[in-house]
Amino acid sequence: xxxxxxxxxxxxxxxxxxxxxxxxxxxxxxxxxxxxxxxxxxxxxxxxxxxxxxxxxxxxxxxxxxxxxxxxxxxxxxxxxxxxxxxxxxxxxxxxxxxxxxxxxxxxxxxxxxxxxxxxxxxxxxxxxxxxxxxxxxxxxxxxxxxxxxxxxxxxxxxxxxxxxxxxxxxxxxxxxxxxxxxxxxxxxxxxxxxxxxxxxxxxxxxxxxxxxxxxxxxxxxxxxxxxxxxxxxxxxxxxxxxxxxxxxxxxxxxxxxxxxxxxxxxxxxxxxxxxxxxxxxxxxxxxxxxxxxxxxxxxxxxxxxxxxxxxxxxxxxxxxxxxxxxxxxxxxxxxxxxxxxxxxxxxxxxxxxxxxxxxxxxxxxxxxxxxxxxxxxxxxxxxxxxxxxxxxxxxxxxx
Numbered sequence: 600x601x602x603x604x605x606x607x608x609x610x611x612x613x614x615x616x617x618x619x620x621x622x623x624x625x626x627x628x629x630x631x632x633x634x635x636x637x638x639x640x641x642x643x644x645x646x647x648x649x650x651x652x653x654x655x656x657x658x659x660x661x662x663x664x665x666x667x668x669x670x671x672x673x674x675x676x677x678x679x680x681x682x683x684x685x686x687x688x689x690x691x692x693x694x695x696x697x698x699x700x701x702x703x704x705x706x707x708x709x710x711x712x713x714x715x716x717x718x719x720x721x722x723x724x725x726x727x728x729x730x731x732x733x734x735x736x737x738x739x740x741x742x743x744x745x746x747x748x749x750x751x752x753x754x755x756x757x758x759x760x761x762x763x764x765x766x767x768x769x770x771x772x773x774x775x776x777x778x779x780x781x782x783x784x785x786x787x788x789x790x791x792x793x794x795x796x797x798x799x800x801x802x803x804x805x806x807x808x809x810x811x812x813x814x815x816x817x818x819x820x821x822x823x824x825x826x827x828x829x830x831x832x833x834x835x836x837x838x839x840x841x842x843x844x845x846x847x848x849x850x851x852x853x854x855x856x857x858x859x860x861x862x863x864x865x866x867x868x869x870x871x872x873x874x875x876x877x878x879x880x881x882x883x884x885x886x887x888x889x890x891x892x893x894x895x896x897x898x899x900x901x902x903x904x905x906x907x908x909x910x911x912x913x914x915x916x917x918x919x920x921x922x923x924x925x926x927x928x929x930x931x932x933x934x935x936x937x938x939x940x941x942x943x944x945x946x947x948x949x950x951x952x953x954x955x956x957x958x959x960x961x962x963x964x965x966x967x968x969x970x971x972x973x974x975x976x977x978x979x980x981x982x983x984x985x986x987x988x989x990x991x992x993x994x995x996x997x998x999x
Contacts, residue, residue: 709940724795
């Protein structure tokens with residue numbers, strides 16, 4: 600999607616909608632929605648990097664308008680709206696990652712550990728049933744925070760719609776690479792969602808549901824989608840395909856190694872009883888004995904750890920401990936594990952908390968004090984909303 604510019608086509612198509620117009624509030628909301636949606640399918644870092652220059656274009660257009668209205672020179676990097684827009688790019692991308700199992704590595708780590716140590720498999724569709732409603736609520740909270748903490752200097756950016764249309768026009772007609780990427784994307788997503796539809800229609804124990812899960816598990820579907828990129832031609836005469844091996848080698852394979860290493864580390868923690876020792880120690884220290892008391896602690900411990908280490912490392916460290924702690928307390932370990940998984944993606948206070956934060960901090964538009972202020976609010980309020988949301992949503996999807 601990124602190589603062929605399909606992601607930018609999505610972004611400009613949404614921002615050119617008449618409903619968005621030139622309102623600074625609606626622009627900020629639409630900008631955040633795009634970041635969140637893209638990060639459900641792309642890496643959070645890639646979504647932020649793609650939206651970063653688009654946000655800069657809007658901010659500089661606003662700087663010109665403010666200068667015209669005030670009759671003085673305005674530094675766009677000092678605008679409150681610029682700070683809000685840049686933070687929205689990073690925060691919405693990190694938040695959007697929780698929406699699907701493939702949105703961010705901690706989700707895959709949490710799902711794998713729940714399956715291994717709790718003997719419960721969470722299908723792609725079932726994860727989305729609770730994660731997407733939770734994401735919508737959290738995004739609404741994010742928009743309110745970003746808008747009121749960084750009140751726009753003007754209510755409308757005259758010329759913003761023209762800027763978006765001009766950039767969209769420069770993309771030209773759909774090229775073959777974009778069409779192929781869309782085909783591969785849709786095939787993969789549809790195949791991932793079919794098990795959920797079968798479960799709703801026939802039940803999880805129906806022969807057709809079991810057969811589909813046996814022959815087309817989620818890993819196989821991912822390989823089918825990736826294989827299509829190597830098979831769908833961009834230029835048949837030149838034997839050019841949607842993705843080349845040289846491009847594929849530039850994928851961040853280190854994340855897969857980190858993911859596999861984390862699963863191995865979690866396995867060792869259980870085999871050597873380290874997770875059990877840590878879990879019982881935390882249980883004695885905290886006094887938490889209920890499933891939702893442990894879940895509350897799991898969310899905020901993961902958030903604190905993720906502020907100074909990568910989201911993936913946070914999930915690797917916290918999820919197995921929380922599963923063991925819940926098991927030691929004799930309660931359902933799934934809610935604490937999911938809480939820790941989601942909390943691992945919730946570090947917003949510092950540039951080092953996550954790559955999206957570092958990208959937007961490099962714009963020079965975000966004083967560190969404002970990132971810390973916004974991050975503290977979103978960490979605490981988001982964690983509370985997450986805890987309340989999981990209490991209702993997990994029981995509705997049969998995981999609590």
